[in-house]
Structures are given as structure tokens and as C-alpha cells.
Amino acid sequence: MLRSKIGGIGHYVPNNVVTNNDLSKVMETSDEWIRERTGIQERRYGKKHEETTSTMGARAAEIAIERAGIQKEDVDFIIFATLSPDYYFPGCGVLLQRELGITNTEIGALDIRNQCSGFIYGLSIADQFVRTGMYKNVLLVGAEMHSMGLDFSTRGRNVTVIFGDGAGAVVVQPTEKEGQGILTTKLHSDGTYAEKLAFINPGSHGGYHDKRLEREIDYGFSDAEYGEIFMNEHMVQNAQIYPNMEGQFVFKLAVQKFPEVIMEALATTGLEKGDIDMMVPHQANLRISAFVQKKLGLRDDQVWNNIQKYGNTTAASIPIALCEAYEAGAVKEGDLVCLAAFGSGFTWGSALIRW
Ligand code: UT7
Numbered sequence: 001m002l003r004s005k006i007g008g009i010g011h012y013v014p015n016n017v018v019t020n021n022d023l024s025k026v027m028e029t030s031d032e033w034i035r036e037r038t039g040i041q042e043r044r045y046g047k048k049h050e051e052t053t054s055t056m057g058a059r060a061a062e063i064a065i066e067r068a069g070i071q072k073e074d075v076d077f078i079i080f081a082t083l084s085p086d087y088y089f090p091g092c093g094v095l096l097q098r099e100l101g102i103t104n105t106e107i108g109a110l111d112i113r114n115q116c117s118g119f120i121y122g123l124s125i126a127d128q129f130v131r132t133g134m135y136k137n138v139l140l141v142g143a144e145m146h147s148m149g150l151d152f153s154t155r156g157r158n159v160t161v162i163f164g165d166g167a168g169a170v171v172v173q174p175t176e177k178e179g180q181g182i183l184t185t186k187l188h189s190d191g192t193y194a195e196k197l198a199f200i201n202p203g204s205h206g207g208y209h210d211k212r213l214e215r216e217i218d219y220g221f222s223d224a225e226y227g228e229i230f231m232n233e234h235m236v237q238n239a240q241i242y243p244n245m246e247g248q249f250v251f252k253l254a255v256q257k258f259p260e261v262i263m264e265a266l267a268t269t270g271l272e273k274g275d276i277d278m279m280v281p282h283q284a285n286l287r288i289s290a291f292v293q294k295k296l297g298l299r300d301d302q303v304w305n306n307i308q309k310y311g312n313t314t315a316a317s318i319p320i321a322l323c324e325a326y327e328a329g330a331v332k333e334g335d336l337v338c339l340a341a342f343g344s345g346f347t348w349g350s351a352l353i354r355w
Contacts, residue, residue, distance in 0.1 A: 003181030004130035006353065007137075007173035008070075010063025011323035012056050013166040013310060014046040018147075023161055028154040034161050039286020043164030043311030045147040052086045054095035056167035057143035060319070061100060068137065068171035072100050075171070076135045078109040079125055081118030081142045081315035083199065083344070084149055085111070096141060115197075116282050116343020117187075118142055118315035119168070123339070123351050124185035126172035136174060142315035143167035149199070151242040159243050162285075164311030168319020180333075183269045183352040186261050190346050197250050197344040199243040202231035254288050254342045259295040261350040262340050269352055273297055275336050278325060282341035283307035283317040292340070304330065314343070331355055 019042045020031035034040050046056060057080060065072050080093040087095075091111030114121040119142040126138040146163035150156060175181045195209070201219070206229070210217045220234020235241050258281060266272060273296045281289050286307050293303045304325040313320060318339050325331045335355045342348035 002131055002133060003175050003183075004127045004172050005175040005177075005181040006170045006355075008064040008066065008068025008171040009169070009319065009323045009326055010060045010065075010067060011166065011168040011316075011320040012059035012063070013320065014044045014051060014056065016045045016047065017042050018045050018164075020161070026152050027157045027160070029157045029161055037285075037287070038162060039305070039307050040162065040311045041308045043309075044166055046145045046165040048148065051145065052095075053082050053084050053143045053145040053167075054080075054086050054092040055099055056145065056165065057082075057092060057096050057141040057169065058099040060143065060167040060169035060323075061096065061139055061141050064169040064171050065139065068173060070137055070171065072102050073104055074137050075102060075139045076107050077126075077129060077138045078107065079112060079122040079138060079140045080109070081112045081114065081122045081140070082144055083113065083115045083118070083314055084144045084146050088202070092141075092143070114315075114343075114347045115345065116284060116312075116314050116317070117341040117345070117347045117349045119318045120185065120339060120341050120349035120351055121187060121347070123170075123172070123182065124187055124349070127182045127185060130172055130174050133174075138172040139169065140172060140319075141167065141169040142317075142319050144314045144316050146314070149242065151239050153239075155239050156242055158247055159245050162312045164313050166310055166313040166316045166320050168316045168323055170319055170322075180354050183271075183354055184265050185349065185351045186265045186268070187349040188257070188261060188347065193249070193253075193346055196346075197243075197245040201235045201240050204230065251285065251288065253346060254284060255291045257342045257346075257348045258288065258292040258340050261342075261348055262292070262296065262338055265338070265350040265352045271336065271352065276302065276338045277335035278302055278304060278331050279338045279340070280304045280318055280322045280325060281339075282343065283310070283321060284312055284343065301330070
């Protein structure tokens with residue numbers, strides 16, 4: 001059976017390092033609080049007006065393409081995962097195509113909006129296209145420029161201190177090598193708690209979901225104005241245009257779903273916890289990773305964590321971490337690599353790859 005593999009991987013993080021102490025100068029927070037609750041020491045912010053989600057994605061993609069031993073013209077499908085796109089529409093897939101100078105219009109470009117699990121969803125899509133023989137070089141990018149859309153006042157501190165900018169990319173290609181490649185991907189969703197971790201304005205909802213959920217939220221417009229307003233001054237002044245999260249609620253589900261979806265992937269492939277050589281979890285919180293590690297009985301050197309340096313880079317976090325692990329020689333041919341993510345939606349997923 002034809003399988004797909006990660007044929008090339010690359011990542012890019014901007015130069016600008018923002019420490020916890022830097023943030024404590026603009027909002028009421030502290031290095032101690034951030035380290036204790038999240039493990040984060042610093043994060044990177046892209047250069048405003050010079051870098052964007054799609055340009056950072058392109059930098060990561062160039063490395064992945066080179067390492068895959070192909071030319072950019074050989075890419076036959078683009079998948080771009082992000083929650084911080086350059087534009088509301090069109091998506092970053094076509095902007096990346098342009099940034100890379102790919103003029104071939106035979107290819108497709110797909111944007112996916114699955115936040116923290118975006119890379120796993122993208123990998124699963126790429127895997128299906130390659131397995132069926134439809135495409136040979138699928139470029140999958142996860143990138144975020146969170147820093148352009150965060151609330152830097154104390155009001156937003158529970159969310160803002162967590163996020164960082166960066167990009168990761170892989171080229172998914174067919175492999176005929178026995179046993180090698182993506183063994184399985186598992187995808188899940190539960191829309192019940194969509195608003196627990198969300199960025200809801202600007203949007204076309206017009207208060208619909210709040211009525212359904214019997215939530216009283218004043219967006220500063222009347223029923224008569226529904227359908228006309230995507231964003232207004234009231235929303236800006238009341239910080240309704242930023243991401244919001246019920247942190248503890250998300251945390252409790254994350255520590256349950258990460259191990260669950262990993263065990264599900266292992267069961268499908270007939271493998272066991274002890275077979276995992278390297279786990280690369282979505283970098284949401286060092287405490288979540290530590291919990292999952294313990295649950296799976298993995299040693300410290302079997303889990304790749306880099307949230308300390310980059311914060312949570314959402315769709316970019318797994319490919320950045322996987323790329324670092326690969327570059328450090330911690331992921332070698334024949335290793336069983338486990339990826340897992342949980343986040344907004346809620347959506348979650350896992351992947352098992354024989355490298
Ligand atoms: O990647 C997608 C998935 N996301 C996650 O998995 C995130 C899961 N959640 C978390 O990682 C944690 O819930 C957080 C790190 C976001 C927050 O940690 P927490 O221990 O759950 O804190 P909390 O939100 O319950 O807030 C505790 C206190 C509050 O003060 P009071 O009400 O107890 O006086 C907050 O106002 O900490 C306060 N606080 C802060 N203080 C200093 C919240 N953010 C900050 C901050 N600096 N940045």
C-alpha cells in the first residue's frame with residue numbers, strides 16, 4: 001500500500017525576542033506567574049508591516065522544499081493552517097503561493113481553520129491525497145502572526161502572554177519503503193464549547209449564537225442592524241475583537257483528550273505507549289505536556305518541548321517543534337514519532353509516523 005512520509009521539514013521564527021519581563025512593562029503580569037503557570041520564558045514577535053503569517057510560512061516552506069529534494073515548481077498542492085491569516089479572505093494559501101513565486105496554476109491551495117490542531121488536520125488531508133496517488137508533493141504550512149491581534153492591556157493578559165509568532169512547514173510525499181511513513185491520523189471535534197476559546201469579532205454572527213446559548217453580550221448594535229455590522233467601535237472599546245479563553249476549562253479537557261487521542265492512534269496501529277520514540281505535542285502549556293508525558297510513561301528525552309522559547313504558536317507549534325527535534329538528531333529514520341494537539345473548536349487529533 002502506498003504510504004506518505006514527511007519528505008522535508010523547515011521552520012522559521014522571527015528574530016525579535018519578547019521576554020516575560022518585556023510584557024510586564026505593558027500589562028500587570030510577572031515573569032514568575034507566566035513561568036509557573038505555562039513554562040513560557042520568552043516568545044518571538046514578527047516584524048510588524050514587514051512580516052506576515054504568509055511570509056513567515058514561506059520562509060519555513062523554502063527550507064522544507066529544499067530538504068525534500070524538490071523545486072518549488074514541483075509542489076502540486078498547498079495546505080495552509082492558521083488562525084491569524086493576513087486577510088479575512090482570501091486565505092494564506094494563495095498568498096504563500098505568490099510569496100514563493102509559484103506561478104503554476106495547475107496546483108490547488110487550501111486553507112484550514114482548525115487552530116491548535118490545524119497542523120494535524122492538514123497532515124491528515126495531505127496523507128489522504130498522497131495515498132490515493134492524486135498528489136506527490138503536498139506542501140503543508142502552519143504559521144501564526146499572533147502579535148498583530150492581541151490585547152496588550154492587563155485585560156487580555158491571560159491570553160496574550162501565552163502566544164508567540166512563527167512558522168513550520170513540511171512536504172508530504174509518497175514512500176514505498178516498507179513500514180515507513182504516516183501510519184495513522186485521528187481527528188475529532190466537539191462544537192459544544194466553541195466559545196470557550198474563540199476570537200468571534202469581526203464576524204457575521206450578529207449575536208445569533210449568543211441568543212441560542214442564552215448569553216447576554218452587548219455588541220453595541222440593535223436587532224435592526226443585524227446583517228450589517230461586522231465590527232464597530234463598541235467592540236473595539238470593549239475588547240471584543242480579541243481572542244478570549246476560559247483557561248481552566250480548556251486545560252481540563254486538554255489533559256483528558258491528549259492521552260485519549262494518542263491511545264486511540266496506538267490502538268489502530270497495534271502499537272503501545274512503550275513503542276513511541278518521540279512525542280511532539282502541540283505546545284499549549286508545559287504543564288499539559290508534562291501531564292501527558294507522565295500518563296504515557298515517557299522519559300524527558302522522549303518529549304520535545306520548546307514552549308519555553310516560543311510560547312504557543314498554535315498551528316505552527318508542532319511543525320516548529322518537530323523541525324527542531326529533527327535538526328537536533330532526536331528524530332531519526334525508523335523512529336516512531338507521535339504528534340498530538342487539542343484546541344479551539346474544540347478540535348483535537350493525533351498522528352503516528354514511522355520516520
Ligand atoms: O493552545 C490551545 C489550547 N490552550 C490551552 O490548552 C490553554 C489551557 N489553559 C491554560 O494553559 C491555563 O489555564 C492558563 C495558563 C491560560 C491560565 O492559567 P490558570 O492557572 O488556569 O489561571 P487562571 O486563568 O485561572 O487565572 C488565575 C489568576 C486570576 O486571578 P484571580 O482571579 O485568581 O485573582 C487571573 O486574573 O491569575 C490571573 N492571571 C494572571 N496574573 C498574572 C491571568 N493571567 C495572568 C497573567 N499574569 N498573565
